[in-house]
Amino acid sequence: MADSPSTAYARPRPFVTTLNKPHWDALREHRLSMQRCDDCGHVRFPPGPWCTECHSRASTWTDLSGRATLNSFVVFHRAYFAAFDDAVPYNVAEVTLAEGPRLLADVVGVANEALRGGMDLEVVYDDVADDLTLARFRPVGGP
Amino acid sequence: MSWELGDRTAVCGIGQSAYGRSLGRSAIDLAADAIGNAATDAGLTPADIDGMVVTFGSPLGADADTLAQTLGLDLRFYNQTWAHGRFTATAVQHAALAVAAGMADVVACLAAVSFSARVRRPRPPQPAGTPKRPKLGGSSDAEGAREGGGGHGEDPVYGMTSPGAGAALVAQKYFDRYGATSAQLAEVPVAFRAHASLNDDAIMREPLTIEDHQSSRLVCAPLHLFDYCLVNDGAAAILVTTAERARDLAQPAVTLAAWEPLPAGRREFIWSYPGFGIAQQQDTDYRAPGPSEGIYGRAGVDRGDIDALFTYDAFSIVAWLALERWGYCEPGEAAEFTTGGRIGPGGELPMNTHGGLLSEAHVMGWNHQIEIVRQLRGQAGPRQVPGAQHIQWANVYGDSIIYRAAGRG
Numbered sequence: 001m002a003d004s005p006s007t008a009y010a011r012p013r014p015f016v017t018t019l020n021k022p023h024w025d026a027l028r029e030h031r032l033s034m035q036r037c038d039d040c041g042h043v044r045f046p047p048g049p050w051c052t053e054c055h056s057r058a059s060t061w062t063d064l065s066g067r068a069t070l071n072s073f074v075v076f077h078r079a080y081f082a083a084f085d086d087a088v089p090y091n092v093a094e095v096t097l098a099e100g101p102r103l104l105a106d107v108v109g110v111a112n113e114a115l116r117g118g119m120d121l122e123v124v125y126d127d128v129a130d131d132l133t134l135a136r137f138r139p140v141g142g143p
Numbered sequence: 144m145s146w147e148l149g150d151r152t153a154v155c156g157i158g159q160s161a162y163g164r165s166l167g168r169s170a171i172d173l174a175a176d177a178i179g180n181a182a183t184d185a186g187l188t189p190a191d192i193d194g195m196v197v198t199f200g201s202p203l204g205a206d207a208d209t210l211a212q213t214l215g216l217d218l219r220f221y222n223q224t225w226a227h228g229r230f231t232a233t234a235v236q237h238a239a240l241a242v243a244a245g246m247a248d249v250v251a252c253l254a255a256v257s258f259s260a261r262v263r264r265p266r267p268p269q270p271a272g273t274p275k276r277p278k279l280g281g282s283s284d285a286e287g288a289r290e291g292g293g294g295h296g297e298d299p300v301y302g303m304t305s306p307g308a309g310a311a312l313v314a315q316k317y318f319d320r321y322g323a324t325s326a327q328l329a330e331v332p333v334a335f336r337a338h339a340s341l342n343d344d345a346i347m348r349e350p351l352t353i354e355d356h357q358s359s360r361l362v363c364a365p366l367h368l369f370d371y372c373l374v375n376d377g378a379a380a381i382l383v384t385t386a387e388r389a390r391d392l393a394q395p396a397v398t399l400a401a402w403e404p405l406p407a408g409r410r411e412f413i414w415s416y417p418g419f420g421i422a423q424q425q426d427t428d429y430r431a432p433g434p435s436e437g438i439y440g441r442a443g444v445d446r447g448d449i450d451a452l453f454t455y456d457a458f459s460i461v462a463w464l465a466l467e468r469w470g471y472c473e474p475g476e477a478a479e480f481t482t483g484g485r486i487g488p489g490g491e492l493p494m495n496t497h498g499g500l501l502s503e504a505h506v507m508g509w510n511h512q513i514e515i516v517r518q519l520r521g522q523a524g525p526r527q528v529p530g531a532q533h534i535q536w537a538n539v540y541g542d543s544i545i546y547r548a549a550g551r552g
Contacts, residue, residue, distance in 0.1 A: 012299035015290055045423070046291060052409055052423075071420065072316035074308055075364035079274045080281030084302045089364070092303040094296075094312055094421065102423055104298045117319035134300065 009129035010083035020047040022061050027133040030125040032066050034101060035059040045101035066123035068095035068137060071102055075112045095121055095137055109138035146441040150398040150547060152239035153389035155249070156185030156382035157513040162346055162504035165259035166376040170205040171213050173378035174255030177509075178214065181380045186393030187249065192382070194220040194247030196234040199254040199507045201226070202285075205378075210255075220247040227286075227294060228306075228457060229413060231508030232542040233405050238383035248384060254507035255378030278374050280305025295413055296422060307371055310458035311363040313414045313421055317460065318365060323478035325365055329356035331459040332369045332501050334487035339498025341488065341525045346373055347502040370459040372500035379509035381516065386549065396549040397519045400533070401441035405542035413540050414461050416468040431470030442533070442545040446470060449545070450531040451518060452492055453511045455538045456499040462486075464539040488526070496526045511536065519548040 016024055026033035036043045037051040038058035050057045073093040079085045093107045093115070107115060108124065121137040128134055158180025160166075160173040182189050195216070200206040200223050207221045220241050224230035238250035258278050276282070280297075284304045287297030295309035317323055333353060339345035351369060359368035389396040410417040412424055420426030432439065434446040446469075454465040463477035471492065472480040480486075486494040497503045497514035504510055517523045518531045537543040 011302070012288075014300050015288065015292075017290055071426075072312045072319070074303075074311040074315060075361070076302060076308070077361040077364060078277065080277055080284070080304045081299070081302060082274075082282075085274060087302065089361075090302060092298075092301050092308070092312075096426075102421075104296065104301060104303055106301050117316065 009132065011128075012081065012083075013132060019049065023047055024132075026061070026063070027125065027135055028131070030133065032064045032123050032135055033061045034064060034099070036062040043099045043101055045103060065098050067098040067140075068103070068121045068123070070107065070115065070117055070119045070121055070137075071096045072117060073107065073115050091115060093137065103135070105135050105137055107138065108136045146401060148239065148243055149400055149441060149443070150549065151243055151386055152383060153386040153396045153398045153549065154381050154512070154516050154546070155384045155389040155392045155394065155396065156181040156183075156187065157516050158182070158184055158380050159344070159506070159510065159513060160255070160378040162344060162375060162377035162506065162510075164346065164373075164375050166257070167259070168257065168376065169260060170203070170255040170257040170378070171210060173257065173376065174205045174210055174253060174380070175214055177253055177255060177378035177380035178210075178251050181251065181382050184394060185249075185382050187382070189214060189216060192216055192249050192251050193218055194238065194241055194250030196221065196238050196250060196252045197223040197254065198230040198234045198252075198509075199224075199226050199228065199256055203256050203258060205255040218247075220250065228455065228507045229405065229538070229540055231455065231512065232402065232536060232538070232544050235381070235383060235399070235512065235544060236402050236404060239399050239402075242383060242385050248388065250383045251380050252383060252509070252512075253378060253380035254509050256506065257376045258374050259376050277305065280308070305363070307366060307458055308363045309412075310370075310414045310460050311366045313412075313419070313464065314365050314370075314458075314460040316419070316421060317463065321475040321478065323475075325367065326353055326357055327478040327482065328370065328459050328463070329353045330481045331456070331462045331486070332356060334481065334484070334490075335456065335495050335499045335501045337487045338493070338496045338526060339502035342497050342503060345498040345503040346375055347498070351502075366458060366460070369501075372457045373502070373505045375504050377504050377506045377510075379506040379513055381509065381512050390549075390551065395520045395551050397516045398547045398549040400443070400545045400547040401438045402545070403438045403541065403543040405540065411541065414458070415464055416539060416541070419464070429467070429474050431468060434470065438543050438545055442547070444533050444545065449492075449533050449535045451496060451515075451528045451534045452486075452494045453515055453534060453536045454494065455508050455511070455540075456495055456501050457505075459501065461539040462494065465537055468539055468541065469535070469537045469543070493528055496523065496528065508536075515546050519546055
């Protein structure tokens, strides 16, 4: 998909807001970045105006390791979006990042039948359009 | 905690429209049947209704203010949740609070939906071979398109769409965590279909087998077609008033013995209980309320006194998690619990005796409230749970109501 110009990228785009724009901007630079609380150190996601643990408003966008484990996953056999017709059956994964938060993404480089809960994953960055990069995950040591 | 509202409020009337895949009628038209039939059932007229809570408004359902104007109701109190199915108990609780506080005398609680009207909207001609799109999810995924994503985990960027996908995520984790299987999960829709076979109002009445379930197509794996509820047209309503007034009306009163409100926060995900580890939930042990704790204590009952259990069964898997959340079995034991006919007709703990969303109809849980009231009045016909005195509406997402048969005044 990396060869698709932005005007041709037909899949749904993220709802970018003042809160989550730094996350999407970091992905463009191939960084996985989330807010770390300056007071208690908690890393939170989705992005929010204060810490979900201590409610401090002080936080710093921090690059994460990109390491994760597969918490759960689904495989879509039905084409809900026309832009996903050629992808069915496709997986969607919920990963638990090493730093704690869970993130919805997908797993590449492995057959859907080989997905296993708990498997070790690492982030890859997919420039799907001129102005959009998605975080995907692959098995550690995979292709 | 002190509990002063026990048995002070009651359901005095129940009413429904026809249920069907495509009735060819508007949601407001269907709502009139449900409200009118509920008023007649109670021995009232629509003019007696002065409050309303709607749980599923436009674009798929009828809105409360429009209903009031179109049906000529003079409402002192109304409220409406966003178009989402989880708010059944919330609506009943708000209605009960309203009548207890004197804000209204008789509150109609309802949803009226016409999914078929929505999909009949004109569309440009499609090329041959274009896949048929579902009625929920995809380009109509209003949940997933909002700020922060959808309430069922929708994230259309990755093609994660439709309420069922979030339930599938929970099912996969459940299977991994406890070694349960899809064939075991099939016991839930099979049992609910067996109930529905005794219900002339149910859309799906023909027997369903484990094999039928296993051979049905995968929609969002690991969930099969028969793990999904129906998407249909229909309306259902109940009338809530004070217990004192209910005793003077036409039907045996069914009181609200106790309730538990709907929680939210990072401990919660709609299709799993705290500690299950989906979305931002912690992945820890979960402890259910003890048999006389919480809602059971407030209702003055033991969990063993509950004669039947009703739950919002949008997807089969959430029936398992509801059983575990409310302590009917331990986490990981629901797969075993639901085998052997325990939740089916004549079982030890009948669940959703009308067939639920999975087999009767999807009316946002209002058809469940109607069936609970029928059971506690002794009006459930071939599905009657003998001597039913207490029935619990209890959901995976943490809200509940214990209804009690209060009889005639």
